[in-house]
Amino acid sequence: MTRVLVVEDDHQLVRALRINLQARKFEVEEAADGGAALRSIVARKPDVILLDLGLPDMDGVDVIKSVRGWSRVPILVLSARHTSEEKIRALDAGADDYVTKPFSMDELLARLRAATRRQEExxxxxxxxxxxxxxxxxxxxxxxxxxxxxxxxxxxxxxHLLEILTAAPGHLVSQRRLLLEVWGPTYAEHTNYLRVYMAQLRRKLEPDPSRPRYLITEPGMGYRFELSPGPAVPG
Structure with missing residues (x-):
């Protein structure tokens, strides 16, 4: 059974999430603040985390950064913060998805299934x-x-992005294919997600992220992984 940790201080929302998740055979753990969340992650090792950013004791982005220091557990942000800057800040910190409040329960469940599928397959x-x-x-x-x-x-x-790109070195992988395989049909046009995550991969892997040698952009088309790279070019 998939264990979900819900990190949220809105008791009505927690109750709604618990009812819907348990009805679909998820095991649900709860934490009302960041400190309790971090303790639960260490002790209970959830399979996926639903995380509010506006916690009473700390910012949710700091929770993400702390978890990413030692764990790859999928993190889905649930937040009333709608700006692109807030979304990018959470994604840059290591979140796997970002859902703005109010949200459709069916959409959230679809994203939750996609996150656990990415972890397993x-x-x-x-x-x-x-x-x-x-x-x-x-x-x-x-x-x-x-x-x-x-x-x-x-x-x-x-x-998951790196696995797909390295599966066929030197070959173009279209933006649409990456979005469909990693995030699902709901995100087929969300090319901004790819830009954020490819920038993160380059920061972690490329000797000069501004002039990538391995993770190459084909503007307007997609990306390719070069196993034997030529001269670095602006990304």
Whole structure:
């Protein structure tokens, strides 16, 4: 049974989420503030987190940053903050999705299922299980990335994008395919998500993120992974 941690101080919303999630066979844990959430994540190890940003003791973005220091558990933000800047701040911190309040319960459940599916399902690939470049190594079996001898922490969404791109080195992967495979049909036109996550991957993997050698943009079309890169070009 999938365990969901709901981090929210609105008791009516927590009750509605608990009823709907339990009716669909999710196990539900609750935390009313950031401190309780972090303790529960350590002790209970949830499979996915639903996180409000406006917590009474700390900002939800700080919770995301803390969790991302040691865990890849999917994090879906639930927030009344609607601005693009707030969404990007949460995604940059390591959130996997962002749902604005008020929201449709059916849409939230679809996004929740997509997040857990990304965590569980491997990407079919013809790539070798170990991909080695001049700057980093990707172990597709162990789901690990190393730069030198240091591990690189990727969120589940970042990892899923990297798996898809590395499955066919040198080949263009369209924006639409990436959006459909990683986020689902609801996000088929949300190219801003790709820009945010590709920027995050480049910051973590590229020696010069502003002039990527491995994660290449084909403007208006998509992205490709170059295993044997040529000269760096502006991203």
């Amino acid at each position: 491997p990407v079919r690939s013809d790539a070798p299980p170990l991909i080695t470049t001049d700057d980093f190594t990707i172990d597709l079996v162990a789901k690990k990335v190393l730069r030198g001898n240091r591990p690189v922490r990727l969120t589940p969404t970042e990892w």
